[in-house]
Amino acid sequence: MGRIPCCEKDNVKRGQWTPEEDNKLSSYIAQHGTRNWRLIPKNAGLQRCGKSCRLRWTNYLRPDLKHGQFSEAEEQAIVKLHSVVGNRWALIAAQLPGRTDNDVKNHWNTKLKKKLSGMGIDPVTHKPFSHLMAEIATTLAPPQVAHLAEAALGCFKDEMLHLLTKKRIDFQLQQSAPMNTIATYITSKNDEKDDTTEKIKLNLSKAIQEPEMLPSNKPWDPTGAMSANFAGGCSRFPISDNGFHYGTTSFGNDGAASSTWSQSMCTGSGSTCTAREQQRRLHGKVEDDSCEESEGGKGIRNGSTIFNTDCVLWDLPSDDLMNHIV
């Protein structure tokens, strides 16, 4: 048979750890190490599950942990790595000395996601929202394009509403917008949220009709207008009139301007891979996915390879960052 259960579920304490418990756990581990988590709470005199002890130690008590704010360099590293490996928090944390996967995950979910959204970047794909919309537009037949704004709204509504409500961006209704498109989206809802939603719809639909916004033939075409906007130096987004810039100059509306952030956030013009695909590639589980020009599952094992594919164009010192991953 297997092994005995790690702990008695009904006889363990849960919730916040007290300083006394922390002391017991720390001093026990200092003497005996972390060999067997099932035995540690029992031997240390703790009414905790071994799993809970392990979590407390790895996420909080370990002496090599940093507990302060994330530095800008750390944030950049997180975003870069996230664009490559997706939500592999342990993998990302391994590149940041003193940070745990929980730290990185929390920081991403509470700060960095919003920061990227605020810059007009989809935090899942690391592409500009407008770039994504242009890609969608090229995949639709003309009758379907009329519904693009609706579809995009479904994807990005939360981020857009967050921008509108928290950042107080004033979307101005454009009287000159093509009426046949507007008529498709405007409905007679009166409450404020729906009004906001309609404004978003209107501006999204307008954005995709702007000639300079649309790609010359593919959205990621390096010769196209989209790429001129987003590749390499990563210039600016359509919403930058409201204060968001995405170039080598300022981007934020919160005063956190002119940082090296702006050079790091953009995945460049080549990415057509979703975060999920990146993860699958990392695992090497998929040999022939939709991003065939990349190295498939072998990319991550070769460290720098993944940074050199057509899917992700980073200016990363890839060997440094990926050493521990390989």
Add this chain to the structure above:
DNA sequence: AATAATCTCAACCGCCAGGAG
């Protein structure tokens, strides 16, 4: 000042791969 809304982050949950038995 009181209340509501929002944010932060420690802790938990459940799943999985690897391996002990």
Add this chain to the structure above:
DNA sequence: ACTCCTGGCGGTTGAGATTAT
């Protein structure tokens, strides 16, 4: 060969803190 525990991981929750109204 099989069972199932352990350790690790990512997703989610909720209490407390902070901010807005």
